[in-house]
Amino acid sequence: MTNGSGSGPVGVALVGAGVISTQYLTALSTFPDVRVLAVADLDVERARAQAAAHGVPHAGDVASALAIPEVEIVVNLTIPAAHAEIASAALEAGKHVYGEKPLALAPSDGAKILAQAQSLGLRVGSAPDTFLGAGLQSAARAVASGLIGEPVSAVAVTQGPGPESWHPSPEFLFQYGAGPLFDIGPYYLTALVALFGPVVRVAASARQARTHRVIGSGPKAGTEFAVEVPTHVHALLDFAAGPSTSATFSFDSSVPRRMIEVTGTEGTLSLPDPNTFEGPLQIRGFGDEDWRDLPVEGTTAGRGIGVLDMARGIRSGAPHRASGELAQHVLELMATVTDSAERHGFVELESRAPEVETLPDDWDPVAATLT
């Protein structure tokens, strides 16, 4: 890991100018400690349009972005099938890399990225960074302060009809490396691993309601495509620290529902949607007739705060929180859930997650701290 190198704001290149790039470009352009220098894509026109819309000086193909000496972090917003290839190319070019989830398609690919980065003295970061937002950070502080006593269990549910209705190119969301488990699961699983630490064993069951889906928006609306992964997954997760969790990830339900509840010996916390940076955060103790709101404090600056935390860590030498190691554990967890569903039995996990420190109370994304 590079420690305490360079000075001033950290140069960033985005690779992948698709749907999610707008959220990154919007947030990153408000952080004085990073400077977006380039947008790259296989579709160079798309890169040019996004760069022009957000005042980014360079647009082009991936090689041209990697050749810019001032670029220190490559933010990899390509589809999951390209995550490992782009991460590896960025590392090879001497850049730190922060990627969208999942870290890679398979744990073996994720491990290769981490090993390559380590051998080159570079950092790997990964989405999601929603667990650094105000809602989940407030939940982490509430759990750490003992508000619900000793954590015992959690229930996580994310279900709905699936993203093919609104995403203009949803095919990848139903291919290997996505589906509700790999696409939405990282938000829930990262939140739980950040709270409880690593998972040691899982059991799961999976189904697929439909073999084909139809694109609902954009130029390809009406096009049918094949579903390659399970679209309804139930998992039981045992955490090393003790808590046991049941989790449901589904694109097969007509009823949208997103919830995480964490129960301890003194009561239950209702966490916010872990795919957001905000609240609400609520508590209900034994004997309480209803939920009570808890204060939600921290940043709601959006996707990109994990990149900023990594940029500041590059300068200071401090570890960054949305780390490759955390993402690798979540990736192994998701692969093990898939494995368990195929084998119909409990499966043990090998990887361990790093402990994740909460952000300092005064962590401010729009403060200029790098001079």
Ligand SMILES: NC(=O)c1ccc[n+]([C@@H]2O[C@H](COP(=O)([O-])OP(=O)(O)OC[C@H]3O[C@@H](n4cnc5c(N)ncnc54)[C@H](O)[C@@H]3O)[C@@H](O)[C@H]2O)c1
């Ligand atoms: N869309 C969302 O709401 C959303 C939310 C959170 C996270 N994400 C994640 O962000 C990532 C991208 O999702 P998206 O919705 O923006 O996808 P998208 O299909 O809209 O955009 C992906 C872009 O990557 C480019 N690309 C693909 N392979 C490439 C390669 N080898 N080199 C250079 N460019 C390449 C494509 O041309 C495309 O412009 C995925 O990992 C997804 O899980 C998406």
